[in-house]
Amino acid sequence: MPGKFILKDDVRREELGIMRLGWLSHPASTGAGRFTVLEGTFFPGKGHGFHYHADQEELIYVVSGTVEHWIEREKRILGPGDSVFMPPGIVHATFNVGAEDAKVVAILGPCVGDVGVEQVDMSGEAPWNELRAGTA
Numbered sequence: 001m002p003g004k005f006i007l008k009d010d011v012r013r014e015e016l017g018i019m020r021l022g023w024l025s026h027p028a029s030t031g032a033g034r035f036t037v038l039e040g041t042f043f044p045g046k047g048h049g050f051h052y053h054a055d056q057e058e059l060i061y062v063v064s065g066t067v068e069h070w071i072e073r074e075k076r077i078l079g080p081g082d083s084v085f086m087p088p089g090i091v092h093a094t095f096n097v098g099a100e101d102a103k104v105v106a107i108l109g110p111c112v113g114d115v116g117v118e119q120v121d122m123s124g125e126a127p128w129n130e131l132r133a134g135t136a
Contacts, residue, residue, distance in 0.1 A: 065102025
């Protein structure tokens, strides 16, 4: 395939309890093999709990809003123009701590499986289940 235009009306979108998700590029939509690109809009007070990607790097770029992002046990508040990188195997999480929606773009590589993303949920295990105690 020589390339593919990805028009906003052609993006597969999902409405989840915590966010709206748009699949900008992944194996099923573009044939990508080296990276998956997601657009995520976190609802106020919601977030993506602690997890890691065993075989993937990830970069998250904040487009709008305010997010609390964790890399292992380190927390930072990020706003528009900020980004964060995680190598494979590093536990991380992202939460919208603002009053408005928070939009991010996530790039993961290489692609894993048909969806292009794999993750291991750690949110129910110590110490990850205690780091945000009292903030929900």
